[in-house]
Structures are given as C-alpha cells and as structure tokens.
Amino acid sequence: xxxxxxxxxxxxxxxxxxxxxxxxxxxxxxxxxxxxxxxxxxxxxxxxxxxxxxxxxxxxxxxxxxxxxxxxxxxxxxxxxxxxxxxxxxxxxxxxxxxxxxxxxxxxxxxxxxxxxxxxxxxxxxxxxxxxxxxxxxxxxxxxxxxxxxxxxxxxxxxxxxxxxxxxxxxxxxxxxxxxxxxxxxxxxxxxxxxxxxxxxxxxxxxxxxxxxxxxxxxxxxxxxxxxxxxxxxxxxxxxxxxxxxxxxxxxxxxxxxxxxxxxxxxxxxxxxxxxxxxxxxxxxxxxxxxxxxxxxxxxxxxxxxxxxxxxxxxxxxxxxxxxxxxxxxxxxxxxxxxxxxxxxxxxxxxxxxxxxxxxxxxxxxxxxxxxxxxxxxxxxxxxxxxxxxxxxxxxxxxxxxxxxxxxxxxxxxxxxxxxxxxxxxxxxxxxxxxxxxxxxxxxxxxxxxxxxxxxxxxxxxxxxxxxxxxxxxxxxxxxxxxxxxxxxxxx
Numbered sequence: 001x002x003x004x005x006x007x008x009x010x011x012x013x014x015x016x017x018x019x020x021x022x023x024x025x026x027x028x029x030x031x032x033x034x035x036x037x038x039x040x041x042x043x044x045x046x047x048x049x050x051x052x053x054x055x056x057x058x059x060x061x062x063x064x065x066x067x068x069x070x071x072x073x074x075x076x077x078x079x080x081x082x083x084x085x086x087x088x089x090x091x092x093x094x095x096x097x098x099x100x101x102x103x104x105x106x107x108x109x110x111x112x113x114x115x116x117x118x119x120x121x122x123x124x125x126x127x128x129x130x131x132x133x134x135x136x137x138x139x140x141x142x143x144x145x146x147x148x149x150x151x152x153x154x155x156x157x158x159x160x161x162x163x164x165x166x167x168x169x170x171x172x173x174x175x176x177x178x179x180x181x182x183x184x185x186x187x188x189x190x191x192x193x194x195x196x197x198x199x200x201x202x203x204x205x206x207x208x209x210x211x212x213x214x215x216x217x218x219x220x221x222x223x224x225x226x227x228x229x230x231x232x233x234x235x236x237x238x239x240x241x242x243x244x245x246x247x248x249x250x251x252x253x254x255x256x257x258x259x260x261x262x263x264x265x266x267x268x269x270x271x272x273x274x275x276x277x278x279x280x281x282x283x284x285x286x287x288x289x290x291x292x293x294x295x296x297x298x299x300x301x302x303x304x305x306x307x308x309x310x311x312x313x314x315x316x317x318x319x320x321x322x323x324x325x326x327x328x329x330x331x332x333x334x335x336x337x338x339x340x341x342x343x344x345x346x347x348x349x350x351x352x353x354x355x356x357x358x359x360x361x362x363x364x365x366x367x368x369x370x371x372x373x374x375x376x377x378x379x380x381x382x383x384x385x386x387x388x389x390x391x392x393x394x395x396x397x398x399x400x401x402x403x404x405x406x407x408x409x410x411x412x413x414x415x416x417x418x419x420x421x422x423x424x425x426x427x428x429x430x431x432x433x434x435x436x437x438x439x440x441x442x443x444x445x446x447x448x449x450x451x452x453x454x455x456x457x458x459x460x461x462x463x464x465x466x467x468x469x470x471x472x473x474x475x476x477x478x479x480x481x482x483x484x485x486x487x488x489x490x491x492x
Contacts, residue, residue: 005300006293007032008313009267010065010248010277014284016042018053025286026057029293032277032317033063036113038075038381044111047076048328051112061321063161063277065115068104071134071474072431072457073118073379079107079331080339085119086459087350087473088147089138096346097137097147101154101162103339106331109159114326116155117163117211117248121148121198122171127460130432131176131378134457134473139171141194145201152207161324163248164202165211167237168226169195177214177256178378181225188219200241208320209246210237212275214256224273225256228266233274246316248277253288264292268299276313340478347474347482352459355468358423358450362488365399367419369412369441370427372404374457377431384429384456384475392480393425396488409437416444423450425487428461429475454483 010033013022026034034054041047055062066075071084082104088097101119108116123144124136137147152162168191175182186195199210212227220236221229227249237243249270252258257266267278282288299305360366370386390402401419403412416424426445428434434442442465445451453467456479462469470486472479 004030004314005296005310006030007060007317008271008277008296008310009289009292010035010063010279011289012037012281012283013040016040016046016050018050018057022286023053023057026054027059029289030058030060031062031289033058033065033115035065035117035279035281036075037066041076044078048111051326055112055326061318061325063115063317063321064113064326065117065163066108066113067117067379068108069118069120069135070100070104071476073135073381075381076107076111077382079110080336080343081476081478083343083346083350083476083478084134084474085137085147085151086124086134087346088151089136089143090350090352090473091346092143092147094146094150098150098154099342100346101151102158103343105155105158105160106335106339109326109329110331112326112328114159114321114324115161115163115209117165118155119148119151119162119164120166120170121145121164121202122166122169123194123198124171125194126172126174128174129171130174131178132171133431134459135379136171141197145198148198149201149205149207152202153205156208156324159324159327159329161208161246161320163209163211163246164199164207166213166215166250167199167210168213168217168232169199170213170215171195173215176378177250178254181214181216181256181260183216183218185218191217191219203237203241203243207245208323209248210243212247212249212270214250214254227257227275228269228273230273238274244316246277246320247275249275249279251279251281252292253281253283264288264295267292267295268305271296271309271313272305276316344478344481347472347478348485350473351482351486352471352473353469354462354471357468357490358452360397360423360452360487360490362397363399365401365419365422366397367415367422367424368393368400368402368427369415369424370402370404371429371435371438372406374429374431380431383431386427386429389427389429389456389480392477392484393487396484405435405437405441409440412441413444416448423452424448425452425454426467427454427456428458429456430461431457434461456483
C-alpha cells in the first residue's frame with residue numbers, strides 16, 4: 001500500500017527534460033502520472049523523450065496528462081491548433097466538435113500523452129466569468145452537452161482519455177478559483193436545469209474521466225468545495241448518476257484549495273470525498289508532491305482514509321491506463337495538412353459580424369490600433385500578439401499604419417491625428433476588461449466615422465463598445481488569417 005497509495009497523485013515537473021535527480025524522485029515515490037504544462041513542451045523529439053523518461057522512472061503504466069483544450073488554452077503549439085470551444089459553438093456541428101477532439105488528441109498521442117484535461121463542459125451563462133468564457137461551447141446547456149460530449153468522444157477515439165471539466169459547473173461565477181474560493185448559490189433545481197446537464201450527458205455517454213471544480217455549492221454542501229465534497233463526488237456522481245470512471249481534481253495548488261488546506265492536506269480529503277486522482281502542481285517545486293504523498297500516508301496511518309477507498313481509486317486509474325495505454329502514434333504530414341485545412345475552414349465559419357462596417361479599400365491607407373500583448377492569468381499560457389496581427393494584415397493592406405499600445409497611448413493618438421479621415425481597425429486582444437490606454441483611445445475614436453472593432457479574444461467587448469464589430473472567437477494564426485480574408489472580401 002505504501003507506494004501504491006502515491007499512484008493517486010498526478011504531479012507536474014519543472015522543465016522540458018527529466019534530470020537524473022527528478023527521475024530518482026519519481027522512482028522513489030511512484031506517482032500515478034505527470035501533467036505537462038507549456039514549460040515542458042519543446043521539440044517533438046525532446047518532448048517524446050521526456051514522456052518516455054517519465055514512464056521509465058515510474059515503472060508502470062503512468063498517465064501523462066496536459067490541457068489541450070483548443071483556442072486560448074493550449075500547451076503544445078507546434079501541431080494543428082484546435083479552435084476554441086466557443087467557435088465550435090458558433091458553428092453548432094457535433095461532427096465538427098468530434099473532429100476537433102480528434103485533432104487535439106492526434107497531437108498528444110504522437111508524443112505518448114494519453115490524458116487530456118478537456119473539454120470544458122461549463123455553461124457560459126455569466127459574461128463576467130473571469131476563467132471560462134471562450135473555453136465553453138456556449139450558454140445553452142443542451143448545446144454544451146451535445147458538442148462537449150462529441151469532442152470528448154472524438155479524443156477518446158484517438159486514444160487519449162478525456163477529462164470533462166469543471167464538475168459540477170464553473171460557468172456562473174465572477175471569481176477565479178485559481179485566486180479564491182467561489183460560491184454558486186443556485187438551487188438544486190437550477191443546477192439540474194443548467195450546470196449539471198452537460199455532465200449528466202457525459203456520464204451517460206461513458207466519457208472516461210471528470211475533473212472537479214474548486215467551488216462551493218450550498219445547495220448540496222455549504223462548507224466544502226465540490227473537489228472535497230462527498231455530497232458531490234460520492235452521493236451525486238457515483239450513487240445517483242452511477243458514474244464509474246475516473247474522477248480527478250483540479251490543481252490542488254489553486255488558492256481555492258491551498259489557502260485552506262496547505263502542504264497537501266487536501267489530497268486525503270479529496271480521496272475521502274470520492275476522487276481517484278489528485279492533481280498536485282508545484283510549478284517546479286518537487287517538495288509540494290512529497291508533501292501531498294506524506295499527507296496521504298498520514299491519513300491512512302491514522303485511519304482517516306481506508307485502504308479500501310485507496311484500492312478503489314487505484315483500480316479505476318489502472319483500468320483507464322489499460323484502456324488508454326499511451327502508445328505513441330505517428331501524426332503523418334498529410335494528416336496534419338488535412339487537419340490544418342479543416343481548422344482554417346472552421347475559423348472562417350465561426351466569424352461573427354455586427355453593425356454597419358466602414359468601407360475598406362485594400363489600396364488605401366488603413367489604421368490598426370492594437371495592444372502589443374495582453375495580460376495572462378488563470379489557465380492561459382500565451383496571449384495574442386499585436387505585431388503578429390499586423391503582419392497577417394499587411395499583405396492584404398499594403399498601406400497599413402500600425403500603433404501598438406504599450407506604455408502609453410501617444411503613438412495611437414498621434415496616428416489618429418495624422419490620418420483624420422482614414423478608417424480604423426481597433427483590435428481588442430484582452431481576455432478581461434479593457435486597459436486604461438484602450439479606454440482613452442476609445443474616447444478618441446468616438447469622433448471618427450469609420451471604425452471597425454476586431455474582438456479577437458473576448459466577444460463581450462463587441463457588445464460593450466459602440467462600434468461595428470468582427471468577432472473572431474480565437475486568436476490563433478487561422479483566426480488572424482480568416483479575419484484578414486473577410487476584411488479584404490468586404491471591400492467595395
């Protein structure tokens with residue numbers, strides 16, 4: 001039981017290679033697997049070697065996980081990039097969602113990664129939600145259920161276990177559980193009607209795993225967040241819904257959990273609640289994982305956590321590893337080209353439009369005002385580049401004039417003064433609210449007649465600003481290319 005107990009822990013690692021010391025640490029503790037983040041991905045050959053080294057060190061059929069959701073939450077960036085779930089929601093096709101899940105999985109199983117913490121089955125009913133947004137398929141629970149389950153099954157068809165998240169629903173919060181502990185005060189009837197419907201559909205479809213949310217829902221448990229709540233993980237999910245797949249927690253380092261249960265003390269509480277695997281993230285600090293292991297062993301030694309509950313959890317993890325063994329599968333160049341073509345088609349299909357657009361003449365001057373980059377936080381590892389957008393637009397608009405918003409708005413305001421009658425593309429690349437610099441530019445743009453807003457990350461900005469808008473539902477290269485194409489096509 002001593003080492004087997006640690007198989008309920010999924011840990012993270014500091015970098016793109018497994019050092020001898022780290023390999024010894026893994027072998028000594030025999031964890032259940034590793035979750036890879038952006039810092040762990042490098043060249044395909046190097047990352048595949050990392051995965052092999054992890055499995056060699058752990059000495060068993062380890063689960064190697066990552067978050068390859070599509071859109072803004074991607075860890076591997078050197079293979080075709082699946083679209084945002086929100087874009088797939090605009091398209092509305094189950095087959096498109098299923099194929100997007102397959103595409104995400106093909107880029108993972110090529111490296112031997114066999115567990116994807118995706119997709120989000122959260123219903124995006126709160127426009128102020130700081131952490132879901134474009135990660136959700138939409139605000140209609142039936143749409144989320146149809147497309148989310150299709151995406152998950154597509155992933156599993158390609159040999160990558162899907163973890164739908166964040167059970168029982170993170171869509172109606174105004175707080176980020178990375179930073180604090182949110183509470184959702186909906187009644188059970190309201191949760192049944194909205195948040196729970198996609199997860200019920202996933203259970204009915206036999207999706208292989210579910211990730212928990214660090215949120216308190218007083219309708220079932222007024223004290224513990226779902227991650228640590230037997231009312232959710234055992235009574236609702238196991239007993240009432242008859243789910244027998246793997247339940248994995250969201251990261252235990254998130255403030256919603258770690259502030260109240262430091263030094264790994266949440267790990268035994270999660271297993272007691274009904275989870276099978278605890279995600280321990282130390283962001284380079286391996287002592288965090290040792291603390292989680294020690295907390296589990298104390299709980300068993302003191303009789304707080306039964307060997308039977310541990311054996312049940314390990315059994316589910318072993319069955320998942322047997323079903324999804326992580327044997328690397330080549331991702332052929334021809335398949336990559338076909339997948340990229342499909343992604344570009346989806347990028348064009350998911351564009352949304354509003355208002356009366358200004359006249360854009362490709363041969364005439366055109367102004368672009370865009371942030372150089374945007375703030376990150378929560379699950380996001382990278383952000384849109386204003387310079388990259390300009391490079392995509394410039395071949396189509398050779399007289400393009402660009403102002404990148406950096407430390408002040410002087411460059412943008414000077415450009416507006418220099419070209420007082422030229423059409424303006426005002427691009428928002430923010431996930432959250434507009435910056436003070438952007439607000440200052442918006443005030444200046446109120447005096448212009450020809451302004452088009454490009455909403456490249458958060459579609460809510462299109463509704464908040466008084467300009468006609470083009471919403472891309474994503475900021476990856478395929479989205480930028482689709483934006484450029486439609487701008488050219490709409491000239492007189």
